[in-house]
Structure formats: C-alpha cells, structure tokens
Amino acid sequence: MAKELWKGNEAIAEAAIKAGCRYFFGYPITPQNEIPEYMSLRLPQEGGVFLQAESEVAAINMVYGGAGSGARVMTSSSSPGISLKAEGISYIAGAELPCVIVNIVRGGPGLGGIQPAQSDYYQATKGGGHGDYRLIVIAPSSVQEAVDLTQEAFDMADQYRIPVMIMGDGMIGQMMEPVEFKPVAKRVLPEKTWATTGTGGKRKPNVINSLFIDPQECENHNIKLFKKYDEITANETRVENYNVEGAEIVFVAYGTTARIVKNAINTLAKEGIKAGMIRPITLWPFPTAAVEAAADQASVKAFLTVEMSMGQMIDDVKIAANGKKPVHFYGRTGGMIPTPAAIVEHAKKVLGGAK
Amino acid sequence: MFDEKRVRIITGHYGSGKTEFAVNYTFGLAAAGFKTAIVDLDIVNPYFRSRQLESQFEEKGIRVIASSIKGLSGDIPALSPEINTVFHDKSYQAVLDVGGDKVGATALGRYHESLDREPYDMLFVLNANRSMTHDLDGAIKYIRAIEAGSRQKVTALVNNTHLCGETTIEEIMKGQALCEKVSDALELPIKYIVVQRSLVPSLPQNLKGEVFPIDIYMKKPWEQES
Numbered sequence: 001m002a003k004e005l006w007k008g009n010e011a012i013a014e015a016a017i018k019a020g021c022r023y024f025f026g027y028p029i030t031p032q033n034e035i036p037e038y039m040s041l042r043l044p045q046e047g048g049v050f051l052q053a054e055s056e057v058a059a060i061n062m063v064y065g066g067a068g069s070g071a072r073v074m075t076s077s078s079s080p081g082i083s084l085k086a087e088g089i090s091y092i093a094g095a096e097l098p099c100v101i102v103n104i105v106r107g108g109p110g111l112g113g114i115q116p117a118q119s120d121y122y123q124a125t126k127g128g129g130h131g132d133y134r135l136i137v138i139a140p141s142s143v144q145e146a147v148d149l150t151q152e153a154f155d156m157a158d159q160y161r162i163p164v165m166i167m168g169d170g171m172i173g174q175m176m177e178p179v180e181f182k183p184v185a186k187r188v189l190p191e192k193t194w195a196t197t198g199t200g201g202k203r204k205p206n207v208i209n210s211l212f213i214d215p216q217e218c219e220n221h222n223i224k225l226f227k228k229y230d231e232i233t234a235n236e237t238r239v240e241n242y243n244v245e246g247a248e249i250v251f252v253a254y255g256t257t258a259r260i261v262k263n264a265i266n267t268l269a270k271e272g273i274k275a276g277m278i279r280p281i282t283l284w285p286f287p288t289a290a291v292e293a294a295a296d297q298a299s300v301k302a303f304l305t306v307e308m309s310m311g312q313m314i315d316d317v318k319i320a321a322n323g324k325k326p327v328h329f330y331g332r333t334g335g336m337i338p339t340p341a342a343i344v345e346h347a348k349k350v351l352g353g354a355k
Numbered sequence: 356m357f358d359e360k361r362v363r364i365i366t367g368h369y370g371s372g373k374t375e376f377a378v379n380y381t382f383g384l385a386a387a388g389f390k391t392a393i394v395d396l397d398i399v400n401p402y403f404r405s406r407q408l409e410s411q412f413e414e415k416g417i418r419v420i421a422s423s424i425k426g427l428s429g430d431i432p433a434l435s436p437e438i439n440t441v442f443h444d445k446s447y448q449a450v451l452d453v454g455g456d457k458v459g460a461t462a463l464g465r466y467h468e469s470l471d472r473e474p475y476d477m478l479f480v481l482n483a484n485r486s487m488t489h490d491l492d493g494a495i496k497y498i499r500a501i502e503a504g505s506r507q508k509v510t511a512l513v514n515n516t517h518l519c520g521e522t523t524i525e526e527i528m529k530g531q532a533l534c535e536k537v538s539d540a541l542e543l544p545i546k547y548i549v550v551q552r553s554l555v556p557s558l559p560q561n562l563k564g565e566v567f568p569i570d571i572y573m574k575k576p577w578e579q580e581s
Binding site: 003004007116174177178260262267344 | 369370372400401402403482484485486489517518519521575576577578579580581
C-alpha cells in the first residue's frame with residue numbers, strides 16, 4: 001500500500017481497527033479528539049461499536065467489560081481523563097484483562113493546557129492507580145511508529161493478559177506524517193479460555209475479578225503478576241540507540257522530544273562534539289540495560305535526559321546509571337517544547353562542567 | 356496569481372496542508388503590495404494554526420485576526436468581533452483560513468450574511484494523500500459537506516498533494532489527475548498547483564492551473580534550525 005498523509009490520532013484509530021479492535025469506549029478531551037471522532041465514523045462500518053460514555057470512569061469500566069468478554073477493546077484520553085480512568089486501569093490490571101489505552105499527553109497538573117507534554121511519565125510507569133501493577137507503556141516518536149506499535153499493542157495485551165498504554169505527547173496526536181499501514185509480525189497468542197463468553201452448560205462459569213478476601217491469595221496473585229512482568233521485561237523491552245558508540249554525552253529522550261534531540265545531536269556533530277541518544281520505545285519495561293551499557297562505556301562523560309516535563313524519566317535513567325556517570329536534565333513543561341538550539345546549548349554546558 | 360476576489364476563503368480537509376497554503380498565500384499578497392489581513396477561523400484544530408505565526412505576519416505589516424481569547428493554548432471556539440473588519444473595511448485584501456471538515460466550516464456559516472453581500476472566492480485545497488479525499492467520490496463528498504457547513508460555494512480547486520518531506524513530482528501529478536477529475540465533475544477550475552519551491556523546476560509544463568511555489572512555515576519542532 002502506498003503512503004498516505006495521516007494525522008497521528010486518526011492513524012492510531014485506524015491501526016487499532018486493522019488490529020481487530022471493534023469496540024471503543026471513550027469521552028472527548030483535547031488533544032486526542034480525532035480518535036473517538038474517527039472511531040465513531042469507522043467502527044459502525046466494520047460492524048463494531050463506538051460508544052461515547054457519560055464519563056471517563058464509565059468508559060474505562062466498559063473497557064473492563066468488553067475485554068472480559070474476550071473482545072479487542074480500546075479507549076483513549078488525554079492526561080486529566082487518564083487520571084479519571086486510573087481506578088479502572090488498576091482493576092483491569094488486577095483482573096489481568098488485555099486492552100489498549102491511549103494517552104495523548106497534554107500539559108498539567110490539573111486541567112493544565114492542551115499543548116504537548118510528557119509529564120504523565122510517572123502516572124503511566126509508576127502507577128496512577130493503586131496497588132502493585134504494571135502497564136506495558138509504549139512511546140512512539142513518529143506517526144508511522146504509532147501505527148505499527150498500536151497494532152502490536154493488541155497482540156502484546158492478548159499474549160500477556162495485560163493493559164497496554166500507547167503514550168504519545170500531543171504532537172504525536174496532532175501532527176501529519178506519511179504513513180504506510182503494514183501487517184505486523186504474527187504472534188502465537190493463547191486462546192482466551194478465561195473470557196466470560198457463556199458456559200453453554202458445558203463448563204463452570206468464568207469469573208473475572210480482582211477481589212481477594214484471603215491475604216495469602218492476594219499475595220500469591222501479586223507474585224504471579226510479577227512473574228509475568230519479569231517475562232515481559234525480558235521479552236518486550238524496546239529501545240533505539242543512536243550514535244551512542246564513542247559518544248561523550250548520551251541523551252536519553254523519548255517520543256517527539258527524541259526527534260528534537262536528534263536534530264541537536266547532528267548540530268553538535270558539526271561542531272565536533274560526539275553526542276548520542278538512547279531512546280526508550282517502551283517506557284515500561286524501561287531499557288535499563290542500554291543505559292547501563294552506556295554508563296560503562298569509557299567515552300561517555302555524562303547523560304543528559306531531555307523531557308517535556310520537570311524531570312520524571314530521569315529517575316529511571318539515574319537508577320540504571322547507578323552513579324557511574326552523572327545524569328543531567330533539561331526540560332520544558334506545561335505545553336512548551338524544547339528547541340534544538342536550547343538542547344545544544346545545555347549539552348555544551350554539561351560537557352563544560354564535566355571536563 | 357492573487358487575482359481572486361477581495362475576500363478569499365481557504366478550505367479543505369484538515370491535514371491537507373490548507374493552513375500552509377493560506378499562510379504562503381497571505382505572505383505573497385502582502386509582498387505584492389496589498390494591505391493584507393489573515394483571519395484564523397480554525398476552531399477545530401488545537402495545533403498547527405496560522406495564528407502561531409502572528410509575530411512573523413505582523414513584521415510584514417499583515418493584520419492577524421484570530422480568537423478573541425488570547426493565548427495560543429485555548430481550545431475555546433471563540434470568534435472575535437474583529438473578524439467583521441474584513442467585511443466592512445474594503446481596503447483590506449483578506450484571507451480566511453477555515454478549519455478543516457464540515458464542523459470547522461460551520462464557523463464560516465456565521466458570516467453568511469456578510470458573504471452574501473460580498474463577492475468572494477472559496478478555494479478548496481485538495482490533497483490526494485488524505486484518505487477521505489483520495490478519490491473522486493470522497494473529494495466530492497468532502498466539498499459538499501464543507502459547502503453545507505459553511506453555507507458557501509467552492510469557486511476553485513487547489514492541488515496541494517504532498518507527503519510532507521517525502522513529496523515527489525509523481526505525488527503532485529497524482530493529485531493533479533484527481534483535481535482534473537473533480538474539476539470536470541463539478542465544473543470548477545483548478546486555480547493553483549502548490550509545489551515546494553525546490554521542486555518547481557522539475558514540474559512538467561502546461562498543467563491546468565498556476566504553479567504556486569511555497570516555503571514551509573508550519574514547521575515541526577525538530578525541523579527548526581539549531
């Protein structure tokens with residue numbers, strides 16, 4: 001299929017349909033409104049259901065129901081809406097239901113603003129909802145990657161019975177880029193024997209729940225979940241290394257910020273400064289090994305984490321660097337976007353101090 | 356070039372590159388010596404709106420009329436009373452950048468009484484690489500929806516078929532073929548063929564419509580120089 005121009009949000013919606021998603025439950029909020037709008041047009045054409053719920057809280061619980069019946073289900077929102085969904089996400093994680101949740105992140109806290117941000121990193125990777133749980137969190141940096149990874153996200157969700165979050169800053173949702181829809185590599189997926197599809201009088205009813213009255217049972221459940229999380233960490237961690245070999249300074253950045261950093265790296269190279277970048281594609285599992293390897297690399301003097309936040313991912317970079325090399329930070333927040341020039345300047349400052 | 360009626364309305368599918376064309380057109384009008392105003396009527400898209408170039412417009416003496424609510428970050432569909440200026444003060448050559456799709460065009464419907472009294476041109480920006488307007492049927496449906504929403508009639512077509520930085524002459528010619536079909540079906544002229552300046556020399560001669568070279572103003576954050 002030839003390339004077409006797609007807006008990020010509508011491309012994510014079409015990718016979900018191509019992945020077999022036929023049920024969408026959501027509630028509007030900028031800057032992700034094109035997702036529900038597109039779904040409302042396309043899902044009926046595919047024999048699916050689009051439902052605008054009365055609230056985000058209702059929408060995420062509809063996702064719980066749809067996923068529980070074994071269907072491929074998606075919801076989308078932006079930052080404040082994801083906060084409202086947090087309770088439901090914890091329940092879905094607890095009940096081990098596969099689904100895809102899209103967060104097109106805007107500036108916060110509170111209502112914040114509608115311009116792009118990455119300040120939901122903690123919420124996505126460290127909780128948001130309550131309890132010991134994880135989501136697979138995928139952070140595309142182009143519309144093409146958003147399309148490819150959204151399709152794959154449904155397979156990951158089904159393979160591990162886990163909610164998967166596609167986390168894009170507002171720019172991913174709003175920008176136009178050339179896209180080609182390609183089928184993703186097939187995975188062998190387990191049958192959904194746990195789904196509540198009706199017993200037909202032939203088996204015991206399936207129960208989907210996250211309630212454990214016996215604390216020992218609840219602990220066992222947590223231990224089981226974490227065995228699964230270890231497996232995901234081993235199998236699904238994704239990262240892009242860019243010019244890390246021989247680099248004096250290694251940036252860590254994700255999403256569209258990584259593209260701004262790439263521009264800065266190329267400018268630094270022209271000035272004779274060797275800079276590289278580690279771009280986490282999965283925010284959870286975080287590509288700890290890539291940062292560890294760079295920290296052990298003799299050429300590397302320092303890390304510079306760049307985010308559209310006051311500094312959240314930097315914690316994971318510091319844990320991975322484990323004190324071997326200093327970890328610096330540059331960021332803009334509230335909907336402001338770092339410029340390539342400011343990143344170049346900050347990198348020089350870091351290297352000046354590192355000498 | 357620029358010989359449209361005093362009030363020019365630019366419409367098209369969101370993501371068609373409508374705003375990029377409107378911005379280039381506005382700078383061109385001002386450079387040709389006209390007293391120029393651009394009205395950002397886009398109440399649909401929260402990003403990539405012509406108003407974000409306000410200071411660049413003002414440097415060139417172009418009047419920018421956008422939302423009455425100041426601040427780039429608003430998604431409040433507030434239309435400024437100042438918009439009426441371009442209908443009353445006929446010394447202005449005006450460009451109205453209308454939000455993509457039927458809903459976006461509805462904002463223009465509010466001005467139908469002024470437009471009934473004022474001759475205008477409404478240019479429909481067509482990009483054959485947008486899924487909803489990639490064939491004759493889709494393009495016609497889209498034009499009709501925008502006409503219904505805006506309560507105005509499209510008067511000419513603009514071929515703006517591109518793939519951002521991956522645009523080739525073949526892409527532009529694919530769009531030209533579609534524009535010709537739409538042109539025949541709806542009896543609308545193709546007014547402009549929008550081409551990034553660097554590609555202009557490679558374009559075949561004698562195409563229907565004038566070649567409109569553009570520079571890219573609506574840059575993504577990583578496309579800025581560092």
